[in-house]
Amino acid sequence: MQRNQIIRTRLGWKLLDGIERLVSALWPARFKGSVGRVLLLPAVLLIGILVIGLGYMIEYSFHELDLSTYRLKDEYSLVNYAVIADRPVYMRVLNRTLLAALIVSVTTVFLAFPYAYMLVRTRSALTRKFLLIALFLPFFIGQVVRAYGWLIILGKQGLINSLLEGLGLPALNLIYNYPSVIFGLIQYMLPFAILLIVPAVAAISEDVELASEGLGANWISTFRHIVLPLARPGLIGAFVVVFTLTLTDFAMPEILGGGTTDFIASAIYDSFFQLSNAGLGAALSMILVMIGSVIVAAIFYLAGTGTLGVREQSR
Amino acid sequence: MSMILDTKTNRRTVLKTGAAAVGMLAMPSVLRAQEKPKEIIVRAWGGAWGDALKAGVADPFTEATGIKVRLDFTEDNEIKPKIWAAVDQGRVPPIHVNWDTTTNATISALRGATVDLSDLSNLKGLLPLAKPSGLEGYPLVNTYAYVYVCAYRPEAFPDGPPTSWNVLIDPKFKGRIALYDDGIGFNPISVIVGGGTFADIPDNMEPGYEFYRKLKQNEPLLGEDADFTTWFQKGEIDVACTISVNARAAKESGIDVAWTVPKEGCKVDTDGLWVPKGLPANEEHWAKEFVNFALTKDAQQKWCSMLGLPPVYPGIEPPADLVGDPSYPTTPEDFAKLVSVPSPVLVENQPIWFAKFNEIFQG
Numbered sequence: 001m002q003r004n005q006i007i008r009t010r011l012g013w014k015l016l017d018g019i020e021r022l023v024s025a026l027w028p029a030r031f032k033g034s035v036g037r038v039l040l041l042p043a044v045l046l047i048g049i050l051v052i053g054l055g056y057m058i059e060y061s062f063h064e065l066d067l068s069t070y071r072l073k074d075e076y077s078l079v080n081y082a083v084i085a086d087r088p089v090y091m092r093v094l095n096r097t098l099l100a101a102l103i104v105s106v107t108t109v110f111l112a113f114p115y116a117y118m119l120v121r122t123r124s125a126l127t128r129k130f131l132l133i134a135l136f137l138p139f140f141i142g143q144v145v146r147a148y149g150w151l152i153i154l155g156k157q158g159l160i161n162s163l164l165e166g167l168g169l170p171a172l173n174l175i176y177n178y179p180s181v182i183f184g185l186i187q188y189m190l191p192f193a194i195l196l197i198v199p200a201v202a203a204i205s206e207d208v209e210l211a212s213e214g215l216g217a218n219w220i221s222t223f224r225h226i227v228l229p230l231a232r233p234g235l236i237g238a239f240v241v242v243f244t245l246t247l248t249d250f251a252m253p254e255i256l257g258g259g260t261t262d263f264i265a266s267a268i269y270d271s272f273f274q275l276s277n278a279g280l281g282a283a284l285s286m287i288l289v290m291i292g293s294v295i296v297a298a299i300f301y302l303a304g305t306g307t308l309g310v311r312e313q314s315r
Numbered sequence: 316m317s318m319i320l321d322t323k324t325n326r327r328t329v330l331k332t333g334a335a336a337v338g339m340l341a342m343p344s345v346l347r348a349q350e351k352p353k354e355i356i357v358r359a360w361g362g363a364w365g366d367a368l369k370a371g372v373a374d375p376f377t378e379a380t381g382i383k384v385r386l387d388f389t390e391d392n393e394i395k396p397k398i399w400a401a402v403d404q405g406r407v408p409p410i411h412v413n414w415d416t417t418t419n420a421t422i423s424a425l426r427g428a429t430v431d432l433s434d435l436s437n438l439k440g441l442l443p444l445a446k447p448s449g450l451e452g453y454p455l456v457n458t459y460a461y462v463y464v465c466a467y468r469p470e471a472f473p474d475g476p477p478t479s480w481n482v483l484i485d486p487k488f489k490g491r492i493a494l495y496d497d498g499i500g501f502n503p504i505s506v507i508v509g510g511g512t513f514a515d516i517p518d519n520m521e522p523g524y525e526f527y528r529k530l531k532q533n534e535p536l537l538g539e540d541a542d543f544t545t546w547f548q549k550g551e552i553d554v555a556c557t558i559s560v561n562a563r564a565a566k567e568s569g570i571d572v573a574w575t576v577p578k579e580g581c582k583v584d585t586d587g588l589w590v591p592k593g594l595p596a597n598e599e600h601w602a603k604e605f606v607n608f609a610l611t612k613d614a615q616q617k618w619c620s621m622l623g624l625p626p627v628y629p630g631i632e633p634p635a636d637l638v639g640d641p642s643y644p645t646t647p648e649d650f651a652k653l654v655s656v657p658s659p660v661l662v663e664n665q666p667i668w669f670a671k672f673n674e675i676f677q678g
Binding site for chain 1: 390392393395396422425426427490496497531534535536537538545549550551662663666669670673674676677678
């Protein structure tokens with residue numbers, strides 16, 4: 001009995017030694033410092049696939065559509081970019097999209113900050129629960145459903161116009177226009193902004209605020225000189241995320257815009273699917289990617305490298 | 316004992332399987348090509364359109380062949396590049412049969428993505444409308460005609476239906492009119508109502524563009540089939556240019572909608588069926604059989620009656636509610652009152668018209 005146990009123990013050790021040798025062979029000790037890098041691999045692969053797709057898009061953008069075969073011509077040309085430059089409609093749609101992205105980002109961050117602050121600082125568990133539920137509930141309702149919800153509320157026979165009618169007032173055009181698209185987008189983006197601002201506010205120690213007030217600063221001064229600067233990573237992060245999401249949004253303008261307030265994503269969709277012109281769609285996509293990247297890079301440059309809480313390592 | 320029995324059974328099974336395999340190899344490829352797949356996938360439009368295809372063609376086809384038919388409601392413009400990519404890359408396409416507009420189907424034929432349907436037995440005796448124009452053979456087969464009518468809310472027209480498309484630029488209906496978001500169905504009509512003639516299409520579309528500029532001032536809504544029904548239902552619009560099927564379906568579901576063909580006429584077009592290249596031989600065979608089945612008298616009668624559209628099978632009576640309706644053309648005289656632009660002209664010019672339409676309405 002005891003002999004069997006000894007044999008089992010020895011076998012167990014041998015098995016463990018074997019596993020260790022196998023692991024050492026597969027992952028030598030000198031690679032141990034690379035564990036972090038290996039864990040990054042899936043993300044790198046994902047981005048790599050995206051880059052490959054982007055490469056194809058760049059390539060397509062330099063080929064003109066042949067209307068006799070509905071295939072892209074083999075020759076490289078700048079025709080698609082020339083078409084975009086030549087048709088003022090694309091510039092108008094692009095300007096409309098950029099303006100919307102700016103309005104939505106500024107408004108959303110402005111509205112999200114007090115919400116996030118309240119969520120972090122409230123001493124009432126009930127209030128925090130309510131704010132958390134109100135924050136996460138919209139995530140369970142898709143963007144399209146929410147947009148249709150606005151049709152019910154803002155439509156000609158919707159809730160608001162019914163109330164106005166009841167009061168003997170004329171009905172208003174509350175939907176199928178640019179303001180209704182902006183309104184829908186703000187409502188859609190608000191939870192994203194709050195989620196990004198909350199960690200930044202939570203990272204500000206309440207003691208710092210108390211110290212400021214203890215040193216004689218009033219609430220406004222504390223807010224301006226302590227809270228806002230310390231919450232900057234969250235505010236910039238929320239602005240960038242909301243800006244890029246709005247810049248590429250498709251559903252809200254499609255549903256709430258009534259077909260006459262297209263954003264650039266609609267123009268890209270039309271090129272790819274309605275016109276079957278992958279070259280033109282790719283060129284529009286490239287322009288959108290470039291504009292978005294330049295703006296985000298400029299924001300990071302102006303806001304400093306410490307933005308989003310990422311610190312430069314000392315060498 | 317049981318061992319012996321098992322061995323015998325196994326042996327029998329092996330022998331049976333072997334015989335079947337030998338039989339398969341010996342079977343002529345023509346017969347192998349007719350092996351029934353479990354199902355075929357047909358891309359379709361949803362709502363009243365899909366219901367009609369299911370009741371008129373898909374279910375009877377399943378009854379006749381035992382092959383299940385799955386309807387795929389992917390948007391017609393979105394399935395197109397998926398099929399094209401599959402054909403170009405030598406992959407099996409995502410659907411077996413595409414129910415498509417003739418213009419889109421013609422584009423797919425020009426790209427070489429369609430199977431020739433010339434050998435279908437039921438093509439014989441169909442109306443000339445079934446044959447796609449400007450293409451060799453039958454890379455697609457047209458199955459019915461449809462009309463982009465002037466649909467209106469009778470309550471908004473107490474003096475009777477609108478007699479001219481000029482109603483769309485009447486300030487009385489500002490913000491209460493609707494068109495398709497790519498101008499489809501109205502582009503040729505805009506030329507005529509804008510003071511041009513049919514002969515101006517496609518070389519001189521300026522009268523149409525001028526009409527669109529006036530129309531833009533009247534703040535139209537631009538949308539798709541489903542949007543028109545929602546807008547009429549929610550009281551958002553009083554008048555729209557839409558396919559008669561949508562107007563009829565809305566009326567049948569209790570929405571107060573009627574339709575008319577104004578004096579300038581309406582655009583008449585066709586839809587068709589086509590089979591993408593790249594399917595396994597047996598699946599291609601049964602996909603073609605599905606198309607062939609859709610051209611039988613019974614299928615055409617039920618499918619097209621439900622849609623309220625004139626089929627390509629001759630001699631089928633219109634549904635009772637559409638007898639004498641100008642949106643249901645049956646004779647050459649009926650068609651003469653409508654505006655028909657040949658598919659090759661549409662294929663070549665639609666991108667240009669769409670760009671101009673967009674330029675005017677997105678400005």
